[in-house]
Amino acid sequence: MTTAKLTPAQTARRDRIIDAGLTLLGERDFAKIQVKEVAVEAQVALGTVYHYFSSKEHLFAEVLVRWAATLRTNISRNPLRGTTDAQRLSQVINRSVRAFARQPSLARLVARLETSADPFATEILARLAQTTNDIYVGAIHDLDADTAQRVVTVVDAVLAARLRSWVAGRISITAVSDDLTDAIGLLLDPESSPAALRRTGISQTGISQTARS
Amino acid sequence: MTTAKLTPAQTARRDRIIDAGLTLLGERDFAKIQVKEVAVEAQVALGTVYHYFSSKEHLFAEVLVRWAATLRTNISRNPLRGTTDAQRLSQVINRSVRAFARQPSLARLVARLETSADPFATEILARLAQTTNDIYVGAIHDLDADTAQRVVTVVDAVLAARLRSWVAGRISITAVSDDLTDAIGLLLDPESSPAALRRTGISQTGISQTARS
DNA sequence: CGAGTAACTAGAACGTGATTCTAGTATATT
DNA sequence: AATATACTAGAATCACGTTCTAGTTACTCG
Numbered sequence: 001m002t003t004a005k006l007t008p009a010q011t012a013r014r015d016r017i018i019d020a021g022l023t024l025l026g027e028r029d030f031a032k033i034q035v036k037e038v039a040v041e042a043q044v045a046l047g048t049v050y051h052y053f054s055s056k057e058h059l060f061a062e063v064l065v066r067w068a069a070t071l072r073t074n075i076s077r078n079p080l081r082g083t084t085d086a087q088r089l090s091q092v093i094n095r096s097v098r099a100f101a102r103q104p105s106l107a108r109l110v111a112r113l114e115t116s117a118d119p120f121a122t123e124i125l126a127r128l129a130q131t132t133n134d135i136y137v138g139a140i141h142d143l144d145a146d147t148a149q150r151v152v153t154v155v156d157a158v159l160a161a162r163l164r165s166w167v168a169g170r171i172s173i174t175a176v177s178d179d180l181t182d183a184i185g186l187l188l189d190p191e192s193s194p195a196a197l198r199r200t201g202i203s204q205t206g207i208s209q210t211a212r213s
Numbered sequence: 214m215t216t217a218k219l220t221p222a223q224t225a226r227r228d229r230i231i232d233a234g235l236t237l238l239g240e241r242d243f244a245k246i247q248v249k250e251v252a253v254e255a256q257v258a259l260g261t262v263y264h265y266f267s268s269k270e271h272l273f274a275e276v277l278v279r280w281a282a283t284l285r286t287n288i289s290r291n292p293l294r295g296t297t298d299a300q301r302l303s304q305v306i307n308r309s310v311r312a313f314a315r316q317p318s319l320a321r322l323v324a325r326l327e328t329s330a331d332p333f334a335t336e337i338l339a340r341l342a343q344t345t346n347d348i349y350v351g352a353i354h355d356l357d358a359d360t361a362q363r364v365v366t367v368v369d370a371v372l373a374a375r376l377r378s379w380v381a382g383r384i385s386i387t388a389v390s391d392d393l394t395d396a397i398g399l400l401l402d403p404e405s406s407p408a409a410l411r412r413t414g415i416s417q418t419g420i421s422q423t424a425r426s
Numbered sequence: 427c428g429a430g431t432a433a434c435t436a437g438a439a440c441g442t443g444a445t446t447c448t449a450g451t452a453t454a455t456t
Numbered sequence: 457a458a459t460a461t462a463c464t465a466g467a468a469t470c471a472c473g474t475t476c477t478a479g480t481t482a483c484t485c486g
Contacts, residue, residue, distance in 0.1 A: 436480105
C-alpha cells in the first residue's frame with residue numbers, strides 16, 4: 001500500500017489522485033473537500049481512491065508529502081546568506097512561513113492531521129517533521145549538534161503555534177514571521193537574549209505581542 | 214447566549230450540561246462522546262443542549278473553560294518556591310503538564326478545538342490562552358514585562374507542541390516535562406543558553422531528543 | 427494465446443452522528 | 457389569566473466518509 005510494485009498506469013493513477021487533492025486544497029479546505037470530488041478531479045472511481053488510501057486523512061497526508069517536496073526544494077534552492085546562526089535560521093524558517101502563507105489550507109491541513117487518529121497519517125506526518133527539522137538544524141553552524149537540535153525543537157514549536165494562530169485568524173502572517181524572528185533572537189542572539197542580558201540592566205525593545213481575542 | 218439574564222434554574226441546567234461533558238471526558242474522548250449522551254448525563258433534552266450551545270465544539274469549549282478554572286486554582290494554590298525565573302517558570306509549567314497528564318482527553322480536546330471552525334469555540338480558546346499566559350508571565354520576576362511575555366509565548370508554544378506529541382503517543386509525559394524544562398533553560402538559564410555560551414567553547418550536556426517516528 | 431486474478435468503474439447502499447424539527451407541556455413575565 | 461419562551465421526548469434530516477455490487481478491463485503466467 002505504500003511503496004510496492006505498481007504498474008506505470010497505477011502509479012499514474014495514484015499520482016493523479018494526490019495531485020487532485022492538492023489542486024482542490026488550492027480552492028478549499030480539507031474539511032470542505034469531499035473524497036468524491038477528489039475522485040472526480042482525478043478522473044478515477046471513488047473506490048479507487050480507497051484502493052490506494054486507507055482514509056481521507058491518509059490521502060491528504062500524502063498530499064501534504066507531495067507539497068512538502070516542492071517546499072523542500074524552495075527552501076533549499078538558494079543558499080542561506082546570513083552570517084550568524086540566528087540570521088540563517090530566521091531565513092529558512094521564513095521561507096517555510098512564506099510557503100504556508102501562499103497555501104493557507106496546507107497550514108490548516110497540518111494542524112488537522114496533527115490530531116488525526118489514522119496511523120498512516122500520523123506516521124507520514126512524523127516523517128515529514130523529521131525532514132524539515134533536519135533542514136532547520138542544517139542552518140545552524142556554530143553550535144554542537146545536540147544544542148542545535150534542541151534549539152530547533154523550540155523554534156519548530158513556535159512555528160507550529162504561530163501558524164495555527166494565523167489560520168485561526170488571530171494574527172497576521174507578518175506577525176507570524178516577526179514572532180519567529182524574535183523567538184530565534186531570544187534563543188541565539190546575545191544582543192537580545194534574556195539569559196545573556198539577565199542582570200545587565202540593558203533594556204530591550206521587543207515586538208508587540210498581540211494575542212487578544 | 215454567553216452571559217445574560219438566566220433564571221437560577223437555567224443556570225443550573227446549563228451548568229449540569231457542562232459538568233456532564235466534563236464527566237464524560239473522564240471516560241472517553243471528545244470524538245467518542247455523542248451530544249445525546251451529554252444530554253442524558255445532564256438529565257436534559259437534546260434540544261436543550263443546542264439551546265445553550267451552538268455546537269458540540271462550542272459546548273466542549275465551555276467544558277474546557279470549566280476545567281481550566283480548577284486548573285488555575287491548582288496551579289496558583291501553592292506559592293512557587295524557585296529562586297530563579299527559570300525555576301519558577303518550570304514549576305508552573307510543570308503543574309500544567311501534570312494537570313493534563315491526569316486528564317489526557319482534555320489535552321486532546323485542546324488540540325482538537327485549536328482547529329475548530331466554530332467562532333465561539335475559537336474565541337473561548339483565545340480567552341483561555343490569555344489566562345494561562347498571564348499566570349506564566351507572573352512567574353517571571355527578573356525580566357521586564359515585555360521580555361517576560363515574549364519568553365512565555367515561546368514556552369507556551371513548546372508546551373502545546375509537546376502535549377500534542379504526547380497525546381499522539383509519540384513521546385512520554387516525562388519527556389514532555391523534560392523538554393519544557395530544557396526549553397526554559399535554553400531561554401533563561403545563563404548556564405545552558407546558546408546565546409550566553411556562544412563563542413565560549415563550554416560544552417554542554419542536553420537531554421536526548423527523541424523525535425523518531 | 428487464454429484462463430484466472432486483481433484492479434477499475436459507475437453507482438447504490440450503509441452507518442454514524444451532529445443538527446434540526448415537531449407537538450405537546452411547563453414555566454415565567456406582565 | 458394570557459402570551460411568549462423554555463423544555464421534553466422523540467422523530468426526521470442531512471452530510472459524508474466508507475463499503476459494497478455487478479459488470480468491465482488489464483495484467484500475469486503457464
